[in-house]
Amino acid sequence: MNELCMRIEARTLKHVIELLKSVDDEGVFVIEPGRVSCRIVDGGNACWIHVAIPAGACDHFTAGEFRAGVDIGWLDRVLNVTPEMGGVKMRIDETEVHLEAGQHHASTVLVDAGMMKKVPDTIETKQTVAVSMSGRFFAQTIRYLQAVNADTVRIDAKRMEVAFIAVREDKGMSKYACKGDWLTRWAGDARSLYNVQYLSKIAEHVVDEVITLQFGVDTPVRIGWTHEGCEIEYILAHRVHTRP
Structure with a gap:
């Protein structure tokens, strides 16, 4: 089933989403049974970011294997008014992303991943x-x-x-x-x-x-x-x- 269900500390998810938001407002979440990750490149191809949330960083994590276009700006706004002390539940299915914090429930539709800028899975660099x-x-x-x-x-x-x-x-x-x-x-x-x-x-x-x-x-x-x-x-x- 194409669904991600994870519970994580609000401050941790907020930190990750703020980082993604610093590069772009939208991104493709690559969801796998053991982790969820996202790669984004800015409009000028000058800055590239990759973040990964392993299952071990969460209190609860279950996931299928699929990709979802996510409105990172929306997540950032919702998490910005969410208390950092405490957990949040994020669920992504084939059509929507849901965020729950205590009695507060918010959701929005997914973004068309096919319309987003393609980001390579790896970037080769020569470090000495x-x-x-x-x-x-x-x-x-x-x-x-x-x-x-x-x-x-x-x-x-x-x-x-x-x-x-x-x-x-x-x-x-x-x-x-x-x-x-x-x-x-x-x-x-x-x-x-x-x-x-x-x-x-x-x-x-x-x-x-x-x-x-x-x-x-x-x-x-x-x-x-x-x-x-x-x-x-x-x-x-x-x-x-x-x-x-």
Whole structure:
């Protein structure tokens, strides 16, 4: 039977839906007997997100195997007025998505998945390093970059050190750099440029997590973490460095 029935902590589901909503308002939920997942890419193909809720992250989980187009904006609005302390029940069938929180019951029709932008199941990237740090420190670093009006950050990784260096298109006098020994894997030096605005949107959600960044030489960066059993990964495209 094509139906998902799961009970999960409201704060956990809210966190996951907020992340998806940060990229797009609609998405295809891939529902399987042991997990439900969703992959979304933004309109400019610059930011890709994949989230997965395993059965183990839920108090109750039963599911068939099917795909459902979901109005993520609707889920976000309903969960935004739902108390975080307590459980919610989400049920998806072939026509509707239902959300129950105590005596409150809300439902809406599914979105036509065939009309949504196609998202590849996997994106191949060439990473030579992995960096691990607290989400709180990562978020603070991005705030510093914003404070000096950096448009772009260059992340350099060598065998013994990782550096976040501000890059400004207007070549202003303000500078910023942050260095540390956060490497957890090294298979060659890495160096890439990334958009600070995109990173700031990601950083808003990772303050209490430990995150991993994986990248290489002029490659997209993978930013991943787990939250109460749920798996989250962003892939952010790199910026092309042009020299005059």
